[in-house]
Amino acid sequence: MNDMRVPVIVEHAPSPPTTLHRRAAPAATATTVAAVRTRLPPHRYAQEDLTEPIGDLCLAPGADRALLRRIHASAGVRTRHLALPIERYALLGDFGDSNDAWMTAGLELGEEALTGALREAGLGPADVDLLVCASITGVAAPSLDARLAGRMGMRPDVKRLPVFGLGCVAGTAGIARVHDYLRGHPDDTAVLLTVELCSLTLQQGDASRANLVAGALFGDGAAALVARGSGCARGDTAGPFVVATRSCLYPDTGQLLGWDIGAGGFRVLIDAGVPGFVRDHFGRNVRAFLTEHGLTTDDIGTWVCHPGGPRVLSAVDDALGLPGDALEPSRRSLETVGNISSVSVLHILQSIRESRRPETGTWGLMLAMGPGFCSELVLLRW
Template sequence: MRVPVITGADAFSVRTAPSGSAAPATATTVAAVRTALPPHRYAQDDLTEPIGDLCLPPEADRAVLRRLHASAGVRTRHLALPIEQYAELGDFGQCNDAWMAAGLELAEEALTGALEEAGLEPADVDLLVCASITGIGAPSLDARLAGRVGLRPDIKRLPVFGLGCVAGAAGLSRVHDYLRGHPHDTAVLLTVELCSLTLQQGDDSPANLVAGALFGDGAAALVARGSGCGTGAANRPGRAGPSVVATCSRLYPDTEQLLGWDIGASGFRVVIDAGVPGIVRDHFGRHLRAFLAEHGLTVDDIETWMCHPGGPKVLSAVTDTLGLPDDALDSARRSLATVGNMSSVSVLHILQNTWQSLRPEPGAWGLLMAMGPGFCSELVLLRW
């Protein structure tokens, strides 16, 4: 049962799962995670001037732009289109058409790859949650994808728009909620973010320039199975993924203006307020510690930290407010450096890399966390 808990005038949270040191019988198992990246890969230095051409007037001083690109913590990024084609996108309709075309290709690659990794077929999927904040469509992307990959006609679908960067963590939380009530089902969380297609041409605002320096494109699919699914290919020794033990959702009142979109004739104009790291420092650590304490844990008990890479300042704020070692969020910094901030895709990319590279020991605790428009945060307590 999900129980809303009011925890003070400054927050509203939703928590799931009972406390305790072991994963509950209703735990969700992550069977596979797969990221798909567009083929157009660029070094950060090779994007600075073309993005300046798109966003700045010819006579503008580009010193600020160059400093932003140099300090973003990004070395390489993947774009949905070759960089020279962005100038040909004349309006929101053309950008959105490009989002649907490229998004379907990446979604199919991520979904089929994750199912193969889990040892499952498309017909095994009972629920598909599809999140994106960089494009829209009706029929939605997941509906158009279903026939391409062979999903069942009776599959349950939930397209989600508006969660933004938090959707990778929040989507996993909602999949977990579903599987607790349907323990014999298999669910897929699919996130598709083509952030480059939202870049506003002719817009030299600080927020647009920051977005042009920070964001990359990609898709990710996570396969999750309920507790009644038994063992399978994904549960062979050395392949077992983490279990979701508990989740926590939190909205921070009076912060709606910090992050999101201003949506107009030209499409999605990014809103990124400089106050975000301050909110993290003021509130995030206290709330995270309270969540862990409800499950008999402290910050020191968490062995793998998987944090959405909102940018260098946000990662520093998380490190500071939690009192973490300097290297605790290195997985997020590596993801940011190699692919940029991919919005909701990023935290799943980090989960995949953690699983494949670090290979946490059985029983190790992990925490997956992200923040997004609202302003909000999502915590997912995992046990390997």
């Protein structure tokens, strides 16, 4: 991996010079995070109660389960929420059944997340100017956002952007793209919705290590984030503001993470080299981005990091030289709900806003990685 070509890096929404100073007020072009809400399915399980049922789904009768049990024990997950009761997964006959379940549960959870976020922001469905909807665990046309717009009473002229393929990075990338839009439409309100029902992609009869890891690590949920342009009244909000963003696409790394799509649906691809790649390459990109804004990792008081798994979080720690508790919100999210793909960073951001509102004027950084292989960074200011 050390001979990788130079990554393709794209920066969006650079801050004007007045925002580069550490004590500066949020830029006039900053986007306000007005609300964020996560919704989890009602079917909550302890990790140890899922190990054997998932083994029944993935392994042949009589197969050795030692590897399965080690993977579940070391995943860093204590509890997870599933879209369906665990006993119903064996009744899903094919990809069509799984995708139908994704649609039914996804619409319900998505509507609950959207309703909660809009209520928190003091807005209604008719106030939404742009709805971005990201999911990598199901497909539909009309897409989830189209169905929800009509179901919830959004305006007929609401702009919609359904996104597929970004995977775990979509929560961070979605915020970045919403910010891009609001810089050009400062009087608008944009909503990011992420719906990930990862359990419905589990491949029955697949004893591959990647499938077993996915069965131990991923959970289900939906989240919605309401963002407002600089022309909107900010009011009393827990924030934060989005100041700038950075995209990085690494050439020739498509084999590290993604789907192998076939008759059975979405078969996960997770290369064991992901943590090593993060450790070797991620730090320099983060530091370069921060340097351009007059900052170092020491200036970041709040880290909103996608919890890819224990080894990935350790790799981020090593790459950035972070203090021991910097990624505690990510580890806590992984422990309590598992890796929910694009939903996770929004779940973490909500918990930070609710449990320990950062001091006004301090910096934060949201970061995630996903298929491509790629990374997304969002610089935040409270």
